[in-house]
Amino acid sequence: MTEPRPEPQPELAPSPTAARSPARPIALGFTVSMAASIGLGVVYALGGQVQLEGLLLFFALGGIAVGFIVWGGKLLPQGPYVQERHPLSSGEEEQEEATEVFEEGAESLERRRLLIRLLTGAFVALGAALVFPVRSLGERPGGSLFRTAWRRGSRVVDEHDKPVRPDDLAVGSVVTVFPAGNTDAADSQTLLIRLGPGQYRPRRGREGWAVGDVVAFSKVCTHAGCPVGLYEPDTHQLFCPCHQSVFNVVDGCEPRSGPATRPLPQLPLTVDADGYLVARSDYTEPIGPGFWNRDR
């Protein structure tokens, strides 16, 4: 009598998938991570290199990530386990009791009407007093949005503080200028533009504001305050690179397209005894973007 050979148990049979046990990628991940971290040390010691650092950090962190994710997903109990949700509300009875306890306490406070009123007054006053330091955060706006550093007789200078004569500009050219001694005054930045002969059409009341064909307009966009940085001599148009407002220089920098609603303010010009360009006055209106009381 021969006993039948017992069938091998399924879990003991050498299966073709055993070679792809989840432990392998996990071990590989951790090994790659270690190697990359050592690599990082070497790169750092040699002076550092940004692309290599990024790549090695990727492998150092990513190796651990692969290890953890495969470990968590393949070797640990997945369940799913089921848990009861508990009611979030404590129930009407508890709500009622909490309200009552609060109201009882409040009633004993409310009997002292005068004290409560005084307390309210004290808190309001303290709150107001605590607002005062906020005032220290900045200077009073006052008239600072209504005026710039330009004055009657301010010499027109370029960014290196060099005075400018009308003939220093070629036809169709543009230069950013400031009032002398104020080349860092952001609100005073002005575009000096030389148009072709006879192209300029002064607006009414501004006939004497140009010197020959040289005109000056605020460089601060009336939309959101960016410098109106691009000039196209063929079309006499100024472009704001931020939101694409376009201003036409020959008719007083009226906005042509884009979101700007107002023309760039014009700076009245003349020349002094030495032939240098000077301002006749400050701008006659606030420069730059609008604000609540601009027209006041």
Next chain:
Amino acid sequence: MIRRTFAFFDERLGVSRFVRSSLDKVFPDHYAFLLGEVALYCFVVLILTGIFLTFFFSASSTEVVYRGDYHPLVGATVSDAYRSTLDLSFSVRAGLVMRQVHHWAALVFIASIVAHLCRVFFSGAFRKPRELNWIVGVTMLILAIFNGFSGYSLPDDLLSGTGLRIAFSIAQSVPVVGTWMAFLVFGGEFPSHRIIGRLFVTHTLIVPALLVGLISVHLAMVWHQKHTQFPGDGHTEDTVEGPKLWPTYAMKSLGLFFAVAAVLCLLGGLFQINPVWLYGPYHASQVSSPAQPDWYMGWLEGALRLFPPWEVRAFGFELPNPFFPAVLLAGLTFMGLYLWPFLEAWATGDRSEHHLLARPRDHPVRSALGAATLSFYVVLFFAASNDLLAKWLKVRVTIITGIFQVAVFVVPAVVGLVTHRLLRALARSGAPRFSEMPLRALRVRRPA
């Protein structure tokens, strides 16, 4: 050893019961639930890289002559903030990779918050009892956007300085208090020497502290209310199913942290971001063209570019143009987000508790409104590149802008209607997923 540690804490704090129930806590598994975790892990990477950067960054507008390792700018007059940014990029070993990982982490942080918000919206997870956590989440989105912008402004380069100039103009456009507000925040008229220092404290201390607090509240509420889960597989409103926190979920989640950190490091190492040395230092009279902000500001920038040249002037007062596309739009956007759970409950009359999520098809009106709103902001985002599109397509920028001004209304309407139609058809067809829906389900059924 472990037994003794547990005993030590339990005898002093009585925490064993809490620890046991926490370790046993069940978390539903779904890839869409990972978006919030991705945001959390980006935040961790932001904190770690950010701490490193603070050791080298100097939040000062004091002008210095640059004498560092970046040769093209040697001899230029720059602010100390800009100088220190260049130094930490070029002269501090591992500084550049830290800075670029930080910037990429910020971009992915806000992207994953927005994606998480979309998941929560379209699956109805904001419904009772989770409205409070929706409010906390929206607040964190606002803080994240603000902190992104403030951090982006710190290096005091030409691009970010122009962004600050626009921010000043937007603050100035607020009715009645705008001018005062702008002057108090900036410490005077633009460009104030105080703003970089103030942004630094806000960026590295105030907002991160608020975020840490709100993240804790956010997670505590998820913990207490237990996570939602999708219907099907026998899931019910009264139970929650999935692996336990210890050790399975903890290990997977830690794995996700390392994966997020790994990808951010790869981005930071291989893909250049915000090369401020190419933009140059900020000078108020200079500007770069083209100029695009970081992606999460694109919708506001696009709105500023699209809004027509309108302003309101009455009784001697003015509502300037930027007020409408910037202040009003942002106000309405976040107000709408805050109020949505309550508006929807009011409109549908549904005031019951929901722990099972909805699929978008189950609520076609909500899904259509969501998709339309999302497409509105996507159009605005692309409108912020109208100058680049004009350049690439060789078309006048006014034409591109005109097209966007129409598209910003037409696209959301079309997207909304199409979404509604598709989802209704999908729901009727009973197909398990969109790709399996038979085409005939789209046919309009006429009432008999």
